[in-house]
Amino acid sequence: MSNLAQRLITAFIAIPIVFFLLWFCDYSRIGLMCFLAGVGAWEWAGMASKMYKGPDMRYLSFASSLALTLAWALSKGDYFGLPAVPYVVGMTFLVIFAIYIGIAYAKVEIDHLFPWLVMQLGAPLYIGLWGGMNALMMGNGQGFEHCYPFILVMTSMWLCDTVAYFFGKFAAGKGPFGRHPFAPSISPKKTWEGSIAGSIATIAWVAYWVKCSAALSSFNIDFNWGIAIAIGVLLTVAGQAGDLLMSALKRWSGTKDSGNLFVGHGGVLDRCDSFFLAAPALYLLLDFLKNIA
Incomplete structure (x- = not known):
């Protein structure tokens, strides 16, 4: 099967699922955004690990980006019947940032420490902290x-x-x-x-x-x-x-x-x-x- 045929088949299957999740409710919408952010961060961490020696960060990247995406939703309010939670995005990122620095100091050799930390932090920074703002484009209902x-x-x-x-x-x-x-x-x-x-x-x-x-x-x-x-x-x-x-x-x-x-x-x-x-x-x-x- 050609790559174009595979692309078309995947699109015909995935697009209705995505639109259903966007239509159904705020739980399904935010769940979709958290899933995409988590998997995207997992992929980012895997690519970064190819270049610099250090511990496997894919699981933490998945959890961190998911948490930041959810934090954006909670900061907006009205999701899940909850009021806006102040400072939740900043506090979530500070915790994640501290965990990453602690792992870098404990597990990464000094020759790779700074480039490893920058590239691994790129996942929650770009996909979770920045890309998580996708949640602000949506509402509940x-x-x-x-x-x-x-x-x-x-x-x-x-x-x-x-x-x-x-x-x-x-x-x-x-x-x-x-x-x-x-x-x-x-x-x-x-x-x-x-x-x-x-x-x-x-x-x-x-x-x-x-x-x-x-x-x-x-x-x-x-x-x-x-x-x-x-x-x-x-x-x-x-x-x-x-x-x-x-x-x-x-x-x-x-x-x-x-x-x-x-x-x-x-x-x-x-x-x-x-x-x-x-x-x-x-x-x-x-x-x-x-x-x-």
């Missing part, structure tokens, strides 16, 4: 209206990846289109042509959603076409930056796929890499716009 902002991010990233993949594979280098590597030292198969095609599709999709639907109505912002297009630009840039970051991590560690959770797609960091950067970037921008309105 049954229905898609409680997670429209995250669905916007998710569909935008899928669209950008899909258009870039197919355009780069089948159109770049043919007819009027050239084939110029986008980041050859990181991901040789990515092209400027695919990136631009994916960006145009993403900007159009996001602008339509923002301007012509109620996707972001919960932020109480008066969106014009300029802001809508700017949000589309932000998402496509942040998403592709997150994609390249994970590609760089894989190439640096000599890893083809971060995992094998999604057959034909790889692991969480192969398939969801752009979410961990794009969703927090969107939330911070919208929160800024709301506060200056």
Whole structure:
């Protein structure tokens, strides 16, 4: 079976499951976010361990990123019928940070201590502390209206990846289109042509959603076409930056796929890499716009 066929079959199975979990309730939504963060951190820790000697941190990375994602949800309030818990994110990270430093001092040789600590802390820092902000894009209750902002991010990233993949594979280098590597030292198969095609599709999709639907109505912002297009630009840039970051991590560690959770797609960091950067970037921008309105 070809890789493309495997990708399509996995997508047909996984997409309905993801949308059901997003629709069902806040428990299923936050559970999905915690699961993705935990598995993504597990994969990150495994790749970092290939480069620097030290103890196996995959289990702790899984638990740390899951805990930070849950902490973001608790800090927001209204989830699980609970009020907002103040300082829970900062306190959770301080505990995790102390544990990592203690393990580094006790278990890692001095020659590898600092690079090991930086790379292993990257999992809870990036995926848990930063990517955990995905939880802030959602609300409680049954229905898609409680997670429209995250669905916007998710569909935008899928669209950008899909258009870039197919355009780069089948159109770049043919007819009027050239084939110029986008980041050859990181991901040789990515092209400027695919990136631009994916960006145009993403900007159009996001602008339509923002301007012509109620996707972001919960932020109480008066969106014009300029802001809508700017949000589309932000998402496509942040998403592709997150994609390249994970590609760089894989190439640096000599890893083809971060995992094998999604057959034909790889692991969480192969398939969801752009979410961990794009969703927090969107939330911070919208929160800024709301506060200056």
